[in-house]
Amino acid sequence: MEFTLGIETSCDETAAAVLQGEREVLSNVVYSQADLHSRYGGVVPEIASRNHLRKLPFILKEALTGAGVEPSKIDLIGATFGPGLVGALLVGLSAAKGLAYALKRPFVGVNHLEAHLFAHYLEYPQAGPPLLALLVSGGHTNLVHIKAWGDYRTLGGTRDDAAGEAFDKVGKLIGIDYPAGAKLDRLAKAGDPEAIPLPRPMLDSGYDFSFAGLKTAMAYYLKGHKAKPEDVAASFQRAVVDVLVGKTLRAATDLQVKRIAVVGGVAANSELRARFQAEAAGLEVYFPPLILCTDNAAMVAAAARFRHEELGQADPLTLSPEPGLRL
Ligand code: KG4
Ligand code: ZN
DSSP: OOOEEEEESSSSSSEEEEEEETTTOOOOOOEEEEHHHHHTOOOOOOHHHHHHHHHHHHHHHHHHHEEEHGGGGGOEEEEEEEEEEHHHHHHHHHHHHHHHHHTTOOOOOOHHHHHHHHHHHHOOSSSOOOEEEEEEESSEEEEEEEEEEEEEEEEEBBBBSSSHHHHHHHHTTOOOSSSOHHHHHHHHHSTTTTOOOOOOTTTTTSSSSOOOOHHHHHHHHHHHHHOOOOOHHHHHHHHHHHHHHHHHHHHHHHHHHOOEEEESGGGGGGGHHHHHHHHHHSEEEEOOOOHHSSSOOOHHHHHHHEEEEEHHHOOOTOOOOTTTTOO
């Protein structure tokens, strides 16, 4: 299995990538629709699917030419089939199935959550399982015990908003357009993280997360008080990071796992990175580069190749999108 084509359209990134062998990323093309959704304060499903349809043919072509690989040389095609927005998933999945049929190549449907874990697989071959993964993005907040590649136990997930979603919603409270995470991160550097008292939801209980209450607490505070945007950003970020780091380190101790992988768009957060590095004494903490952390198709291709080669998986062309798919 030399060349794998990966396709990702589960949310608002249209992405295609070509992988050689297990880990060599020959091309990794991502078109983010974030600008199209920002005025609505979040992803509008109908706009997402229409634009996937519009962009995917060009993104695919760019991925293939960028890699210098003819379509006829592709050995395997993988595409995300869930979780995500059903109309958005359908676009990438249909394209992948059509290509697999036309090229007479096997097809693998990829779980987007597993794909995020494969960002670590791609970047750190020397630091394999057992691993504890913190997957934090706009759509997900999961703590996953990776016993081996392909063998996962989800310890906990969010009961309401994902971590990135909470950043986006608090950003909106102070007039920052979607997606607000990176801007809040920058603002926070100039703010006082103790200026606004906020809870640390579920810090000491179990492995589930709950971030919706933080946003509500902030909204109430802002109704009664004047606050600098810098202080809003810093106080909110400190509360989220306290919970993410606290729970992950507790899980690492409970499971006696020495390696932690932090993946997903929120892994870009500077305070999260600094705190893990400072507090994870005796543990190894890995942050893949941003291009592999945010939604992309290289991670999808890597997961598809692994499933096909190591687990013998090939899916029928009747595979349907599964918007609520779990790990
Ligand atoms: O992984 P991703 O690109 O998309 C999803 O699968 O959701 O993650 C995007 C999310 C957004 O919610 C964005 O606000 C957040 O990641 N984000 C950040 C930072 N950069 C991106 N959140 C906190 N700090 C950052 N530096
Ligand atoms: Zn994602």
